[in-house]
Structures are given as structure tokens and as C-alpha cells.
Amino acid sequence: xxxxxxxxxxxxxxxxxxxxxxxxxxxxxxxxxxxxxxxxxxxxxxxxxxxxxxxxxxxxxxxxxxxxxxxxxxxxxxxxxxxxxxxxxxxxxxxxxxxxxxxxxxxxxxxxxxxxxxxxxxxxxxxxxxxxxxxxxxxxxxxxxxxxxxxxxxxxxxxxxxxxxxxxxxxxxxxxxxxxxxxxxxxxxxxxxxxxxxxxxxxxxxxxxxxxxxxxxxxxxxxxxx
Amino acid sequence: xxxxxxxxxxxxxxxxxxxxxxxxxxxxxxxxxxxxxxxxxxxxxxxxxxxxxxxxxxxxxxxxxxxxxxxxxxxxxxxxxxxxxxxxxxxxxxxxxxxxxxxxxxxxxxxxxxxxxxxxxxxxxxxxxxxxxxxxxxxxxxxxxxxxxxxxxxxxxxxxxxxxxxxxxxxxxxxxxxxxxxxxxxxxxxxxxxxxxxxxxxxxxxxxxxxxxxxxxxxxxxxxxxxxxxxxxxxxxxxxxxxxxxxxx
Numbered sequence: 001x002x003x004x005x006x007x008x009x010x011x012x013x014x015x016x017x018x019x020x021x022x023x024x025x026x027x028x029x030x031x032x033x034x035x036x037x038x039x040x041x042x043x044x045x046x047x048x049x050x051x052x053x054x055x056x057x058x059x060x061x062x063x064x065x066x067x068x069x070x071x072x073x074x075x076x077x078x079x080x081x082x083x084x085x086x087x088x089x090x091x092x093x094x095x096x097x098x099x100x101x102x103x104x105x106x107x108x109x110x111x112x113x114x115x116x117x118x119x120x121x122x123x124x125x126x127x128x129x130x131x132x133x134x135x136x137x138x139x140x141x142x143x144x145x146x147x148x149x150x151x152x153x154x155x156x157x158x159x160x161x162x163x164x165x166x167x168x169x170x171x172x173x174x175x176x177x178x179x180x181x182x183x184x185x186x187x188x189x190x191x192x193x194x195x196x197x198x199x200x201x202x203x204x205x206x207x208x209x210x211x212x213x214x215x216x217x218x219x220x221x222x223x224x225x226x
Numbered sequence: 227x228x229x230x231x232x233x234x235x236x237x238x239x240x241x242x243x244x245x246x247x248x249x250x251x252x253x254x255x256x257x258x259x260x261x262x263x264x265x266x267x268x269x270x271x272x273x274x275x276x277x278x279x280x281x282x283x284x285x286x287x288x289x290x291x292x293x294x295x296x297x298x299x300x301x302x303x304x305x306x307x308x309x310x311x312x313x314x315x316x317x318x319x320x321x322x323x324x325x326x327x328x329x330x331x332x333x334x335x336x337x338x339x340x341x342x343x344x345x346x347x348x349x350x351x352x353x354x355x356x357x358x359x360x361x362x363x364x365x366x367x368x369x370x371x372x373x374x375x376x377x378x379x380x381x382x383x384x385x386x387x388x389x390x391x392x393x394x395x396x397x398x399x400x401x402x403x404x405x406x407x408x409x410x411x412x413x414x415x416x417x418x419x420x421x422x423x424x425x426x427x428x429x430x431x432x433x434x435x436x437x438x439x440x441x442x443x444x445x446x447x448x449x450x451x452x453x454x455x456x457x458x459x460x461x462x463x464x465x466x467x468x469x470x471x472x473x474x475x
Contacts, residue, residue, distance in 0.1 A: 059431040061387030063404065064420030071229055071417070146298045153301040157394065158408070164303055171307040171395070179311060183304040190299035 003177040015185055017161035021152045022193070024084045026145055029091025030137075036092070037099020038125070051097055058093035062086065062154045083155045083162075090151065091144040098140025102133035131205065138201040142194055149190040153182070163189075233417035249402055251422065258399040258426065261317070261392055262385045265324035269381060273329045274374075277336020281370070282362050290337055297330035302388050306395055315396030324388055328381035335377015339370030371441040379434040386427050390419070400426070 004011060040047040069075075070082045106129050114128040156164020166182030169175070236242055243252040280286045305326060309319035343366050351365045367374070393401030403419025406412070 055435075056428055056431060059383055059427045060424050061390055061427055063387070063390050063401075064423045067404065067416050067420045068424070071413070077413075143298065150299055150301045153303045156303060157391075164301070167301070167303045167307040171310060174311050176308065176311055179304060179308045183301060183308065186301045186304065187296075187299045191296075194299075 003175055004181045007178075011166070011181060011185070014161065014163050014165055014182075015189070018149070018152055018163040018186070019189065021080055021083050021087075021155065021160070021162055022149045022189070025087035025091050025148050026141075026193075028084070028088040029095050029144055029148075030141060032088070033092050033095030033099050034130075036096045037103060040096060040100040041103040047100060051100065054093040054096045057089055062090070062151050063157060065089070066154060066158060078159045080155075080160055083152060083160055087148050087151055091148060094144050094147075095137075095140050098143075099133070099137060102136035102140070103129055105136055106132045134201070134205045138197070138205070142197055145193050145197055146190045149193060150186060153186060229413050229417055230421075232414045233421055236414065236418050237421065249406070251418075254398060254400050254402055255422065255426070258386070258389050258401075258423075261321065261324065261389045261397070261399055262382060265321055265328055265385050265389075266378065266382055268321075269325045269328035270332055270378065272325070273332035274336050277333045277374075277377075278340060278362060278367070280333075281337035281340025282358070282366060287337065290333055294330040294334035297327070300327070302327055302384075303391060306388070306391050310395035317392070317397040319395055320389070320392040320397050324385045327388060328385050331381040331384060332377045335374050335380075336370075339373035339377070340366045341370075342373055343369045368443050369446065371443075372438055375434065375438050375441055379431075379438065382430055382434065383427060386423070386430060390423050 036050060040050040066082055066086050067077070069086050070077050070079065073082075073085065075081050110132065111124065111129060114124045119128060152162050153164035153167060155162055156166075156168045159165075159168075163182045163186050166178050166185075170178035170182065237251065241247060242250070244250060245253070277290070280290050302323065306320055306323040309323050313319040313322075340362075347369070348361060348365060351361045356364065389399050390401040390404060392399045393405050400419050400422050403422070404416050405419075407414070407416025407419065
């Protein structure tokens with residue numbers, strides 16, 4: 001533990017950098033996945049194509065992706081932008097499928113009723129389908145949050161700031177407390193962000209705890225297949 | 227784009243695959259696959275019986291949910307470096323790390339696969355006089371196979387991706403190109419490794435998606451209607467739930 005106390009400012013800086021790299025991909029992947037998931041759910045042929053792309057994208061290992069990406073988009077290998085874009089792609093790979101599943105899980109009777117009482121397609125989506133898909137979307141986002149925070153560490157191999165540096169530095173200098181501190185901080189950060197997301201979900205969807213039981217099956221399916 | 231062309235031509239040159247090359251691609255590829263298979267088999271031997279026990283009896287479910295959910299937060303790189311410092315360089319440390327990282331996916335697939343079987347089907351099997359062992363091997367496992375294979379599939383992908391880091395702590399595999407390139411600032415060599423690992427991962431993903439389609443029992447496929455994947459309240463509440471949601475309670 002002495003090492004952590006003596007190097008508290010380095011650890012704190014790394015943790016802050018880690019957080020700054022984790023938040024943008026989490027938000028971006030949600031914002032970008034909702035329209036894509038809607039398209040995938042609305043147009044059957046597109047669904048297969050989009051979900052296959054998402055599946056293959058998720059199959060790409062993170063370290064090679066972070067190496068290939070800067071060459072494609074023209075940034076430097078150690079640029080934080082690569083990490084943000086790479087992890088946004090991973091988040092989307094998970095969330096496009098989750099969004100499509102979540103929207104598909106909304107009862108057709110409900111959407112038909114909404115149309116019957118005069119909702120426009122746009123209004124029906126935002127005020128009926130999107131809120132009802134909420135619990136499954138939340139379950140998908142929880143996976144995105146936790147895996148994003150964990151994956152940011154891979155940037156450490158390339159020299160990008162973040163808690164991953166504690167691993168690479170700890171290995172080189174054989175400082176066990178440094179590595180353990182990194183692991184603990186990553187896990188704690190992931191769990192705290194996850195808990196905040198759950199609280200946000202409860203605040204936004206006060207009804208979900210009472211009625212979410214049928215959609216839980218879809219939520220669990222999203223988690224297991226992720 | 228020039229780097230990509232150079233990396234591709236390196237990969238497509240037969241001489242770089244043979245024994246005379248400094249780092250024969252063929253040998254590294256086989257090493258990479260060998261690590262993956264070894265870790266997958268060890269993890270499956272541990273996780274599948276446990277997953278089946280949990281899925282069949284319903285006992286110990288919350289613990290399994292907690293393990294499979296929480297393990298996602300564990301940073302792979304951290305686990306590998308920690309074990310490498312503790313156990314020394316070589317294959318032992320990364321192999322243990324791969325097994326640790328593969329267990330949650332396989333476990334989740336195994337118990338979720340068994341749980342996905344309709345209770346009525348199991349009750350019917352029991353009413354027909356099948357023993358618990360027969361119910362497990364002849365009803366639950368065949369019907370749950372797509373999800374069980376799904377668990378093995380995500381575990382395999384995870385190991386293939388992580389096996390890249392084996393070289394980081396002194397073992398072989400395709401990661402050697404990545405770290406050799408990073409160390410000497412030679413982007414083409416790094417790219418060779420990256421392209422090979424990505425191609426391997428995608429190839430395995432395709433193989434698994436074919437297997438997953440083949441293992442659905444014929445009777446189940448015949449009964450499937452287009453809307454069959456819609457969530458239905460076919461299970462009682464005690465068995466339906468999402469791992470992460472329940473794990474945090």
C-alpha cells in the first residue's frame with residue numbers, strides 16, 4: 001500500500017484520465033445506436049445486415065482495433081481520440097442489437113393502440129415505444145458501461161493515459177501494489193458508473209420495477225449473448 | 227493505406243509463413259490457436275458442470291450471476307500483468323488469466339441455456355418417468371445447446387483477443403508481431419499482427435455462428451414461428467431475470 005500512498009497524484013491523474021476516456025464512448029454509443037437500432041427493427045432486411053456487422057465488429061480484438069484505427073482515421077497511435085472512437089464502435093456493436101431487441105419486445109397491441117388514439121409515428125416512437133423499450137436498453141447500457149471502463153486499460157499498452165498505465169508500468173518495474181491498485185480502481189469505477197446508471201434508470205422509468213417482468217427475458221437474452 | 231498494402235503483402239508472401247522466417251506466421255498462428263483451445267478446454271471443464279448444476283437445480287444462481295456479471299469489469303491486461311509479476315514470464319501466467327476470463331461467459335451460457343428450457347417441457351419429461359440425469363442429458367442440454375454454444379463462443383472470442391497479450395508477458399502467439407512492431411516503431415509489423423488476429427477472430431466467429439445454427443434440434447426449429455424470439459411470460463418470475471440486474475441487489 002505504501003506505493004499507492006507515495007504515488008497518489010499519479011494514480012489520481014490516471015484515474016481521472018481513465019474516466020475522461022470512458023464517458024464519451026458510453027454516451028456516444030447510446031446516442032448513435034438508437035437510430036440504428038430503430039432502423040434495424042423497422043426494416044427486416046436491414047436488420048440482418050446491421051446485426052451481422054455489429055457482431056463482426058464486436059469480434060475484433062481491442063488491441064488490434066486500436067492499432068488499425070489511427071491508420072484509417074489518420075490520427076496518431078497514442079491519441080485519446082482512437083480510444084474514444086474504438087470504444088464507441090464496441091459500444092455500438094452491443095447497443096444496436098440491444099436496441100433492436102428492445103424495440104421488438106414492445107407489444108404490437110400497445111403500438112397499435114397508440115396509433116389508434118392518434119399518435120404520429122414520430123410521437124409514438126418517443127412517447128410509447130422508446131419508454132417501453134427502456135428497461136432492455138438500460139440492461140444493454142449496463143454492459144456497455146462496464147466493458148468500456150475495463151477496455152480503456154488496453155490503451156495503456158499503446159501509451160495512452162489511463163489506469164492501463166499502472167499495469168504496463170507495474171509490469172516493467174515489478175510493482176505488485178501498482179497493478180493491484182489499477183485493477184481495484186477499474187472495477188470500482190465500473191461498478192460506481194453502473195450503479196449511477198441504474199439510479200438514472202429508476203429516476204427516468206419509475207414504472208419499470210412494477211412492469212418490467214416480461215421484458216426481463218429480453219434483457220437477459222441481451223446480456224447473455226453480449 | 228500504403229501501410230495496409232505493405233502488411234498484406236507481408237502476410238501473402240509464402241516465405242514469411244515457413245520455418246526459415248524470423249517469426250513464421252504459420253507457427254505463431256498455431257501457437258495462438260493452441261493457447262485459445264487449451265484455455266477454452268480448461269475453462270469449460272470447470273464451468274460447464276457448475277453451470278449445469280446451477281441451471282438444473284436453480285441453486286447457487288445468485289452467486290453465478292454475481293460472478294458472470296462482475297467479471298466483465300475485471301481488466302484483462304491487469305490480471306495478466308499481475309499474474310506475470312507473481313508467476314514469472316512464460317505461458318503459465320497468461321494461461322491462468324485466459325481461463326479466469328473465459329469462465330464467466332461459459333458459466334453464464336451453461337446455466338442460462340438450461341434455464342431457457344420451458345418449465346412445462348421439463349415437467350412433462352419428469353411426468354414421463356425420466357430420471358434427473360436423463361432430463362439433464364436428453365432434454366435440458368439439447369434444448370439449451372444454442373445458448374451453451376453461445377457462451378463458448380464469447381469465451382473463445384475473448385481468449386483469441388486476449389491471447390494477443392500473451393506475448394506481452396513473454397509467451398508466443400500472434401501478439402509477437404504487435405509488440406515487436408510497437409517496440410521498434412515499425413507500424414507495418416504491428417499491422418501484420420493486428421490484421422492476422424482480426425482475421426482469426428472473424429473466422430472463428432463465422433465458424434461458431436454456423437455451429438450454433440446446426441445445433442438447434444430439428445423438432446425445435448420446426449416449431450419456431452417468426453415471432454418466437456419475442457419475450458413471453460413462459461417462465462415464472464423466480465427463474466426469469468437478467469444477471470446484472472439481480473446481481474446488484
